[in-house]
Amino acid sequence: MDHERVIRDVTVRLPMASTVVEACRWTVTALARHAPATISVLLHVHDRLRCVAATGSWQVFSTVPPKTGIVGRVYASGETAVVPDVAVDPDYIPVRPDVTAEVCVPVLDPAGRPIGVLDLQWCGPADLGPWRDTAERLAARLGARIVALGGPPAESRSEKLLRHAAALTSASTEWDLFAAAIAAARDVSTLSAAVLVLAGPDGPRLGTPPATPGELEARIRAELTEADPAALDGLVARAHRHGVGYTLGEAGHPPVPDHRPLTRAGVRTLVAVPVGRPDDGGVLLVADERLLRPDPTTVNLLELLAGQAWSCLDRLRSLARLREQANSDPLTGLRHTGPFGQRIAVATPGRTALLAIDVDGFKAVNDTYGHQAGDRVLVRLARALEGALRHGDELYRIGGDEFVAVIEVGRPEEAVRIAERLAEAARQIGRTISVGVALPRPGESPEATLRRADQALYAVKHHGRDGVRLAPA
Structure with a gap:
């Protein structure tokens, strides 16, 4: 050769x-x-x-x-x-x-x-x-x-879209997904700002901002936060009713009222892309303070990006619902044995109290009135006990009529007072409960603490029910 x-x-x-x-x-x-x-x-x-x-x-x-x-x-x-x-x-x-x-x-x-x-x-x-x-x-x-010739070729817009689609798919939280969607919209469009407006139970809300929003992005978010909620509703409704809308970057054309918060922020070029479904989706706003002319290909790529972002958001929410169902009691909505085991595994000796709770006479309710009546009793009781607990206290259903509350306290007497409050809440709905209280000892396993709380509960049962007892320290 x-x-x-x-x-x-x-x-x-x-x-x-x-x-x-x-x-x-x-x-x-x-x-x-x-x-x-x-x-x-x-x-x-x-x-x-x-x-x-x-x-x-x-x-x-x-x-x-x-x-x-x-x-x-x-x-x-x-x-x-x-x-x-x-x-x-x-x-x-x-x-x-x-x-x-x-x-x-x-x-x-x-x-x-x-x-x-x-x-x-x-x-x-x-x-x-x-x-x-x-x-x-x-x-x-x-x-x-x-x-x-100028060095290796730059990424094409389709290559950028593929790369960002992979980032959206791999996002494990809504925060990560919103940040990835905003970064992708700016990169694919070459415009300087992107903001997500999403429907919520209390009206439209702004999606999570990136860690370091640009100046225009920060101004847009501030204006939309202060705007009349009807303006956000209008932005979302307009996008879902008519599809993608964009400016052609020409001066002298007045904005529609829904867009005035954006113009006050300095926006002069805007692409508005519907995201998801009209009832629970939103709109992706991609903007710049320069007078530009977005081309149809760029707009189409942003539509593809918005569709991918919504698919990923819908997947994350579905997974969250499945996890919640897996971790929650389907009857009462309370967390159950699995999460309870994780919680007591990190209990702080001398600070975390376990309250073992049992419904008095529950078997008689089931035997006399049927299991549907028993289920109604459990649901009412769960709501009553939740209402009697403080913010941050946790209530679990770990068996048929067995509940456990995990609370942070300074002294054993504080745990007993909270247990008595739970007993009073049960009486208010015509039921009674027996409550055993135990605080973890140094070096004691969570399971052993729960056994002591159960023993205190059985002592209440033995002495007539409808009461509270603190396990010996």
């Missing part, structure tokens, strides 16, 4: 390439005439190595994280990798089943910084030493041409 001829054939057209993609494709195509290998060029675009050009292959990875695979290792280190047997290299990413060897060289800019990689993979015998030298010389010429 005449490697000097290979280099001449590959580099002769590089000066004529008018784009980075052209330069990469010409390099791969010309090199493939001489090298019986699978060849690709990957450049660092945003936060990944993106395949810009490749010869035919059953599978070409569109993007690779910067430290993944042999190509990621070469990019991160800036050092060539010669792999005579890919089967023994743990970093090898299979592209085709018959690959045996690989040469991967960094594509460097004139200052020696990696901007991508040139990768060659063989399916048969190959003299890897000379090919290493040839690939390194070609990568140097390609790197110089890429820099002369």
